[in-house]
Every structure is written in structure tokens, then in C-alpha cells.
Amino acid sequence: MIKKYYKQISYGLSIVILLFFLNIQYQEKKMYEEHISQKLNSDIHRITISLVNNYNTYGEILDSGKVTKRQASLLRDYNRDIVRxxxxxxxxxxxxxxxxxxxxxxxxxxxxxxxxxFWGSITNWEDYFDELDETLIVLDSELTEIIEYLWELHVNWLKAAEKNISGVSNTNNHAKLDGLVFNSYYGKDSISKSFWIDLIVDLDDKTTIFLNDYEIANIEEILNN
Known part of the structure; x- marks a missing residue:
């Protein structure tokens, strides 16, 4: 009897085994996707904070005509986050x-x-732990012009963040990221969505447009002018 139905039984067992391993692969892929999505959410939140705070900091510097230890250190470190x-x-x-x-x-x-x-050279790559609001450098006409260029670039970078990241807003030249809106929108399947790719591509497009507008290969030509 068993011999008679051996092929059917073997076929049925093969299907069951195949489905079992497919389910394992699916669960592993889902867990990996959730893990990557969690890290992605954290990193995209961090780069967005960097874009927002850089924009605000350049505005504060231009308004005050000076750079504090805190501001120089933040601009140095936030840009390192953007790089990474x-x-x-x-x-x-x-x-x-x-x-x-x-x-x-x-x-x-x-x-x-x-x-x-650029900001690392201004801070001598030091990490300041006291007197953070102490003036590190007073803007002269040359440095003011450099900061204006940097602020313009960050205006464009902020627009990329506003376009692609939920929770980013800019009111009266003060940008912010609403963490509650961000966290409620991006969940366990973020890696399967396109917002993070769109952000990176849009940032690149806006950087390229900025460089082309001023006919320079990179921002270093302005920083070292």
C-alpha cells in the first residue's frame, strides 16, 4: 500500500519541506529587513537633524557676526555625520x-x-567641554562671504529634507524636525520604501546644481579662496 502511494507521499513531503524552508527564509528576511529598517530610521533621523541644525547654525552665525566654540564643533561633527x-x-x-x-x-x-x-581646522579638531558659548572667531568680510555660500548650500540641502522626510519644517527661517511625526511615519519596513533613496539622490542633485551655478568642482574652491 505504501509502495503504491510512495511517489505521492514523497511529492507531498517534498512540498511540505520546501514550504517549511521557504517560511524560514521569509522570516529571516523579515527579521533582517526589520533590523536594517531600525538602523536606517536612526541614521536618517540623525542626518536630518544634522541638516536642520546646520541650517539654523549658519543663520545664527550670520545674524551674530561671530562663531562660538559650540557652533564650530557642531558644524564639524554634523558634517561628519552627513559624510558617514x-x-x-x-x-x-x-x-x-x-x-x-x-x-x-x-x-x-x-x-x-x-x-x-574646514570647521575641523578652525577648531584644531579639539572637543570643547567648557565655555562653549565663548566666541571662537569674529567674522570678517572674507569669512562672512564663505558662511553665506555655506548657508546657501544648506538652504538647498534643507529643501531636500523637507521634500523627502516627514516631520521637517521651516518657519521664519528656523528649521525643525518633529520627532513624533518622524517616528510615527517610519516603521519596521522602512528599507522597502524609497524615501531614504530619494533623500540621498535629491541631496546629490542639489549639491551638483550649486556647484554648477558657481562653476566650481567642489566647495573647497570657495573655502580656500
Whole structure:
């Protein structure tokens, strides 16, 4: 009897085993996706905070005519965050076939790196722990012009954040990120959505437009002028 139905039983068992392993693969993929999404949410939140705070800080510097220890340190470190996150998620996007590396220069990374180095040279790469509101440097006409260029670039970067990230707003030249709105919108499946790719691509587009408008290869030509 068993021999008579051996093929049918074997076929049925094969189907059950196949479905079992497919389910394991699905669960593993889902867990991996949730893990990556959690990290992605944290990093996109961080880069958005960096874009928002950089924009606000440049505005404060232009209004006051001076740079404090706190402001210089934050601009240095926030731009390092922009470098790290745009680099990491460009590679993830390429690995997931969401982005063609051959057509993407990541000008945001390249220029944020130079901006971070600029502020690093001003702070001598020191980490200040006291008297953070002490004036580090008073703007002269040359430095004021540089800050105006940097602020203009960050105006464009902030527009990319407003367009692609829920919770970002800019009222009366003061930008902010509403954490509650951000957290309620981005969940466990963020990696499968396109907002983070759109942000990186839009940042790159706006950086490229800025460079082309001023006919420069990178922001270093302005910083070292």
C-alpha cells in the first residue's frame, strides 16, 4: 500500500519541506529587513537633524557676526555625520539595486567632507567641554562671504529634507524636525520604501546644481579662496 502511494507521499513531503524552508527564509528576511529598517530610521533621523541644525547654525552665525566654540564643533561633527550616512546608504542602495553607482557621484559626501575639514581646522579638531558659548572667531568680510555660500548650500540641502522626510519644517527661517511625526511615519519596513533613496539622490542633485551655478568642482574652491 505504501509502495503504491510512495511517489505521492514523497511529492507531498517534498512540498511540505520546501514550504517549511521557504517560511524560514521569509522570516529571516523579515527579521533582517526589520533590523536594517531600525538602523536606517536612526541614521536618517540623525542626518536630518544634522541638516536642520546646520541650517539654523549658519543663520545664527550670520545674524551674530561671530562663531562660538559650540557652533564650530557642531558644524564639524554634523558634517561628519552627513559624510558617514550618505556613504553608507549609497552603498546599501547600490547593493539593493535601487541606485546605479555608475551614474551617482555622491557630491554631498564629497563636499560635506570638505566642510567638516574646514570647521575641523578652525577648531584644531579639539572637543570643547567648557565655555562653549565663548566666541571662537569674529567674522570678517572674507569669512562672512564663505558662511553665506555655506548657508546657501544648506538652504538647498534643507529643501531636500523637507521634500523627502516627514516631520521637517521651516518657519521664519528656523528649521525643525518633529520627532513624533518622524517616528510615527517610519516603521519596521522602512528599507522597502524609497524615501531614504530619494533623500540621498535629491541631496546629490542639489549639491551638483550649486556647484554648477558657481562653476566650481567642489566647495573647497570657495573655502580656500
Amino acid at each position: 550616512i550618505t556613504d553608507e546608504y549609497e552603498r546599501i542602495a547600490v547593493n539593493f539595486n535601487h541606485l546605479n553607482n555608475a551614474n551617482f557621484n555622491n557630491e554631498t559626501l564629497n563636499n560635506a567632507q570638505k566642510i567638516s575639514s
